[in-house]
Amino acid sequence: MIQTPTPNVRVVTFKIDDRDFSAREDETIIQVAWENGIRVPSLCYLEGLSVWGACRLCVVEIVGSPRLVSSCSTRVAEGMEIRTDSERLQAYRRMILELLFSERNHVCSVCVSNGHCELQNLAQQCGMDHVRVPYRNKVYQVDSSHDLFRVDHNRCVLCSRCIRVCDEIEGAHTWDSKGRGIDTQVITDLNRPWGESDSCTGCGKCVQVCPTGALVQQGTSVGEMHKDRKFLPYLSRMRDAQ
Amino acid sequence: MSESKKITVATTWLDGCSGCHMSLLDIDERLIELAQQVDIVYSPLVDGKHLPETVDVGIIEGSVSNEEDLAKAREFRRHCKYLISLGDCAVTGNVPAMRNLFPLDSVYDRAYQENVQHNPLRPNDGVPALLDVVKPVHAVVPVDLHVPGCPPSADTIWFVLSQLLEGRVPNPNEVTRFGA
Numbered sequence A: 001m002i003q004t005p006t007p008n009v010r011v012v013t014f015k016i017d018d019r020d021f022s023a024r025e026d027e028t029i030i031q032v033a034w035e036n037g038i039r040v041p042s043l044c045y046l047e048g049l050s051v052w053g054a055c056r057l058c059v060v061e062i063v064g065s066p067r068l069v070s071s072c073s074t075r076v077a078e079g080m081e082i083r084t085d086s087e088r089l090q091a092y093r094r095m096i097l098e099l100l101f102s103e104r105n106h107v108c109s110v111c112v113s114n115g116h117c118e119l120q121n122l123a124q125q126c127g128m129d130h131v132r133v134p135y136r137n138k139v140y141q142v143d144s145s146h147d148l149f150r151v152d153h154n155r156c157v158l159c160s161r162c163i164r165v166c167d168e169i170e171g172a173h174t175w176d177s178k179g180r181g182i183d184t185q186v187i188t189d190l191n192r193p194w195g196e197s198d199s200c201t202g203c204g205k206c207v208q209v210c211p212t213g214a215l216v217q218q219g220t221s222v223g224e225m226h227k228d229r230k231f232l233p234y235l236s237r238m239r240d241a242q
Numbered sequence B: 001m002s003e004s005k006k007i008t009v010a011t012t013w014l015d016g017c018s019g020c021h022m023s024l025l026d027i028d029e030r031l032i033e034l035a036q037q038v039d040i041v042y043s044p045l046v047d048g049k050h051l052p053e054t055v056d057v058g059i060i061e062g063s064v065s066n067e068e069d070l071a072k073a074r075e076f077r078r079h080c081k082y083l084i085s086l087g088d089c090a091v092t093g094n095v096p097a098m099r100n101l102f103p104l105d106s107v108y109d110r111a112y113q114e115n116v117q118h119n120p121l122r123p124n125d126g127v128p129a130l131l132d133v134v135k136p137v138h139a140v141v142p143v144d145l146h147v148p149g150c151p152p153s154a155d156t157i158w159f160v161l162s163q164l165l166e167g168r169v170p171n172p173n174e175v176t177r178f179g180a
Helices: A029-035 A087-103 A118-125 A161-170 A205-209 A231-241 B019-025 B030-037 B067-079 B088-092 B095-101 B104-114 B154-165
Strands: A011-016 A019-024 A059-062 A081-083 A149-152 A175-178 A185-188 A215-217 B007-013 B038-042 B055-061 B064-066 B080-086 B130-135 B145-147
Touching: A011 A029, A019 A029, A059 A087, A087 A118, A161 A175, A161 A205, A161 A231, A205 A215, A205 A231, B007 B019, B007 B067, B019 B055, B019 B154, B030 B038, B030 B154, B038 B055, B055 B067, B055 B088, B064 B067, B067 B080, B067 B130, B080 B088, B080 B154, B088 B095, B088 B145, B095 B130, B104 B130, B145 B154
Parallel strands: A011 A081, B007 B038, B007 B055, B055 B080, B080 B145
Antiparallel strands: A011 A019, A059 A081, A149 A215, A175 A185, B064 B130
């Protein structure tokens, strides 16, 4: 989130991976890390949208604390010592990615987002080269009823970026979710086909923020879906300035 | 015999398109360099009909989809000191595993009944029976190295093989990924 400067915000000093940093106390760990080129992996966090903290890929260690914290939802504090890339964190991240790949049907080689997918890139970055748990092989639907866009639930990782951008930026709240736990699915309107949605404005923001090949443009073939999210920080900054 | 000092390699393809083997051949003139250091003792690309008792490196392309694939994977594990899953089908199941979303009966019907005009009949002899669920190789035998890619590029395969020849354990994620 872009935050408007307020006069009374303190500056705190802390360490990330043994490097000294100072930042405003209302900044989160992931913001400071990313601003300084430390690529803490994440799927659900996206600058310009509210913080969700669901994917857990951005977990970091705080020295002196036994529990891991998600760096997107934890603010920096005075004297904090943060580790972003320990063996323990790497092992957890690989496991999270393996579970994501096993949960639905992510067949990269035939996906429209092949080569431009955040999940695929994260697997490579995090050293996840095979899935140790059995694949679920569960059937998911593809909804192609919309004139412009398509939702393929096989590729969805439930990051909720589409839900948040539609509600917070477009103001339409077409997207939401149904079900619980592993049975959660994103839905349009009250679980009607996307093409029959009364609230969808057809703006396509959800497609652009989707990290995988779950939300895509109609007519795209393997590897053809490129996404552009440069509009998002711009829009939220303009709104904050109003 | 000087040949015996060479590192022995065996390759096979299970349920795949042979693209990974084509990619291996695509290392072009580096094949000569490879041939000076390794001896391909068993492979769809060479004449040898029997897997030797002990092989240094085994390379498997393709997923485990039928009874023959399963037997082959087990045989390779028994005879190979170091086993490599080459390509997305071997590593994830990939395209062959997309049939897992359908009951096996309807897969058979689709292949042998629905789309056949002349004498539609399910085979019961001469072809290996399909397994219920298509699996990656590491789901049926332990695998030492996974090389994702569909197919892994010739440069990726060369990177992996040359690192192994130099006695290092390569990290294929440096040069390849799922779907690459």
